Amino acid sequence: MNERGLIEIIKSITKSRFIGDDCAYLKELGITVTQDSFVEGVHFSLDWMTPYQLGAKAIKVNISDILASGAEPVYCLVALSLPGNLGEGFVEEFYRGMQAGAASTVIEGIKPVEIAGGDLTGGDKVFISISMIGKVGKRNISSRRNAKPGYKIVLCGQHGSSAGGLRLLEQGRQDVNELVQAHFNPTLYPKFALTISDNIQTPYAMMDTSDGLGDALFKIAAASGVTICIDFEKIPYNKKIEIFSDWKNLVLFGGEDYGLVAALPEVYCCTTDGIVIGEVLEGGTAPLIVNYSGSIIKYNSVDEFTFNHFLH
Amino acid sequence: MNERGLIEIIKSITKSRFIGDDCAYLKELGITVTQDSFVEGVHFSLDWMTPYQLGAKAIKVNISDILASGAEPVYCLVALSLPGNLGEGFVEEFYRGMQAGAASTVIEGIKPVEIAGGDLTGGDKVFISISMIGKVGKRNISSRRNAKPGYKIVLCGQHGSSAGGLRLLEQGRQDVNELVQAHFNPTLYPKFALTISDNIQTPYAMMDTSDGLGDALFKIAAASGVTICIDFEKIPYNKKIEIFSDWKNLVLFGGEDYGLVAALPEVYCCTTDGIVIGEVLEGGTAPLIVNYSGSIIKYNSVDEFTFNHFLH
Numbered sequence: 001m002n003e004r005g006l007i008e009i010i011k012s013i014t015k016s017r018f019i020g021d022d023c024a025y026l027k028e029l030g031i032t033v034t035q036d037s038f039v040e041g042v043h044f045s046l047d048w049m050t051p052y053q054l055g056a057k058a059i060k061v062n063i064s065d066i067l068a069s070g071a072e073p074v075y076c077l078v079a080l081s082l083p084g085n086l087g088e089g090f091v092e093e094f095y096r097g098m099q100a101g102a103a104s105t106v107i108e109g110i111k112p113v114e115i116a117g118g119d120l121t122g123g124d125k126v127f128i129s130i131s132m133i134g135k136v137g138k139r140n141i142s143s144r145r146n147a148k149p150g151y152k153i154v155l156c157g158q159h160g161s162s163a164g165g166l167r168l169l170e171q172g173r174q175d176v177n178e179l180v181q182a183h184f185n186p187t188l189y190p191k192f193a194l195t196i197s198d199n200i201q202t203p204y205a206m207m208d209t210s211d212g213l214g215d216a217l218f219k220i221a222a223a224s225g226v227t228i229c230i231d232f233e234k235i236p237y238n239k240k241i242e243i244f245s246d247w248k249n250l251v252l253f254g255g256e257d258y259g260l261v262a263a264l265p266e267v268y269c270c271t272t273d274g275i276v277i278g279e280v281l282e283g284g285t286a287p288l289i290v291n292y293s294g295s296i297i298k299y300n301s302v303d304e305f306t307f308n309h310f311l312h
Numbered sequence: 313m314n315e316r317g318l319i320e321i322i323k324s325i326t327k328s329r330f331i332g333d334d335c336a337y338l339k340e341l342g343i344t345v346t347q348d349s350f351v352e353g354v355h356f357s358l359d360w361m362t363p364y365q366l367g368a369k370a371i372k373v374n375i376s377d378i379l380a381s382g383a384e385p386v387y388c389l390v391a392l393s394l395p396g397n398l399g400e401g402f403v404e405e406f407y408r409g410m411q412a413g414a415a416s417t418v419i420e421g422i423k424p425v426e427i428a429g430g431d432l433t434g435g436d437k438v439f440i441s442i443s444m445i446g447k448v449g450k451r452n453i454s455s456r457r458n459a460k461p462g463y464k465i466v467l468c469g470q471h472g473s474s475a476g477g478l479r480l481l482e483q484g485r486q487d488v489n490e491l492v493q494a495h496f497n498p499t500l501y502p503k504f505a506l507t508i509s510d511n512i513q514t515p516y517a518m519m520d521t522s523d524g525l526g527d528a529l530f531k532i533a534a535a536s537g538v539t540i541c542i543d544f545e546k547i548p549y550n551k552k553i554e555i556f557s558d559w560k561n562l563v564l565f566g567g568e569d570y571g572l573v574a575a576l577p578e579v580y581c582c583t584t585d586g587i588v589i590g591e592v593l594e595g596g597t598a599p600l601i602v603n604y605s606g607s608i609i610k611y612n613s614v615d616e617f618t619f620n621h622f623l624h
Binding site: 006026029095098114117118119124131133135 | 333343429431
């Protein structure tokens with residue numbers, strides 16, 4: 001069982017116009033919406049993360065999806081299920097973390113996301129599911145189907161750090177604190193996202209790199225029927241992950257950095273503070289081509305490098 | 313630990329204007345939103361319910377909250393977490409159930425709720441969290457704070473059946489099929505809700521009876537600072553629950569019937585197909601007064617009769 005196969009089943013039953021992008025754009029209501037879950041033992045361990053860190057990360061992950069749609073994150077609902085023994089202290093710290101996470105992503109002219117309600121239930125394990133609403137206003141909303149040959153690939157955020165931090169945690173190490181902190185407390189890029197969506201006059205693609213940069217690029221290329229070609233050397237990363245022999249895989253395929261990657265006409269690239277790492281070509285046999293300092297690798301699939309929840 | 317205490321903590325941290333009603337009314341966006349979770353072992357057992365039944369009930373429970381707000385349910389997002397061994401068959405049947413549940417609540421002039429996306433993850437237990445969006449348009453939105461002395465209490469739906477059905481299931485019995493079916497497949501009342509919200513010109517209170525009729529009445533009375541007085545005899549119920557010696561408690565406090573109860577000026581009561589079961593009085597010492605065929609019981613609290621997730 002894998003997520004893609006299940007999503008195909010869901011599409012065939014619901015015949016939904018929306019399933020495909022991380023956010024659904026509900027034009028009639030002028031909003032984009034998303035919902036993401038965090039399951040103890042799958043997405044996090046309470047041995048590693050405090051309730052405060054968990055709250056901050058859970059809300060930021062959803063803010064990131066709304067930003068990637070090009071909308072302004074405005075409201076969220078929070079479903080929290082937790083064992084009775086965790087009690088008031090857990091709830092209090094979790095909500096304080098969410099407030100801090102929401103406040104940390106504020107830029108000029110934008111208010112912090114407001115928690116508008118939710119649901120609190122018992123359960124054997126901690127389960128969190130946050131739904132987030134983004135206001136569209138006059139902004140232009142992205143879709144992963146919108147990349148076109150000739151567009152440039154623009155990226156913001158360092159990549160690989162969060163996956164490196166997670167590996168340290170799994171090894172019982174916290175010796176490279178910057179990487180562990182990148183895993184606990186990702187940086188978001190509201191200015192990058194909203195500068196693009198405020199200004200662009202043409203269809204464009206944008207995704208966050210929550211499942212890895214390579215996965216986001218592959219999904220955009222596949223959904224748009226194009227090939228994306230990037231220079232590995234141009235991807236910003238923290239040199240400390242070079243302690244891992246497979247660090248290049250962490251940079252390209254490690255998840256949970258929550259950078260943003262967009263495919264835009266060249267004329268809009270200079271309006272962002274991102275870095276151009278590649279370009280969009282006509283669709284070929286491989287959706288993703290990576291130039292590693294002259295060695296070219298063509299990826300027909302990225303499945304072996306990405307995370308499958310159902311194997312865990 | 314109880315839910316009310318935790319909600320107070322959440323209110324004090326978030327300072328949210330919205331927490332209090334089952335739906336948040338986001339005026340700026342013209343929508344009401346809600347999110348409810350279903351946790352295996354807390355809200356349902358896979359020994360009793362098929363994935364199809366679970367899907368139908370999960371979506372209906374959220375539709376019910378939106379209807380109680382007075383809005384038209386239009387879109388939902390679905391977070392589903394499930395163990396890897398359940399596989400494609402589970403997902404397919406669950407989604408088919410959701411589609412059927414959405415279709416079953418359609419009335420003239422209203423389209424079925426559309427599934428606009430969501431999230432699929434692994435996990436040890438089945439966990440479902442659905443967020444639902446209601447469109448306000450020109451409708452008047454309810455709040456549990458809006459009951460006023462002189463208003464009438466109007467009810468639709470039979471009460472006690474679902475709790476009776478659950479008790480049979482817990483006893484390993486399915487001999488009174490109507491009750492078990494009421495638990496698996498609750499009836500919703502879109503016409504009752506939308507007739508009120510389309511026509512009413514004054515503030516009013518409306519809630520669904522998901523946590524029991526007595527709980528809903530108590531919450532409305534407490535939030536509005538009034539006393540609600542009802543005649544037990546007027547509450548519609550299925551006589552088959554009289555097999556239980558405490559059937560009166562099931563009628564008043566049993567959960568998951570998903571009827572609707574409203575506090576309205578008398579002039580609007582006749583526009584609904586509901587039954588007037590009582591009235592709103594000035595606030596007194598007890599928020600809820602029930603007349604059991606001449607025996608008056610004043611309830612200062614309903615906690616002992618209602619469900620606490622954290623004890624399970």
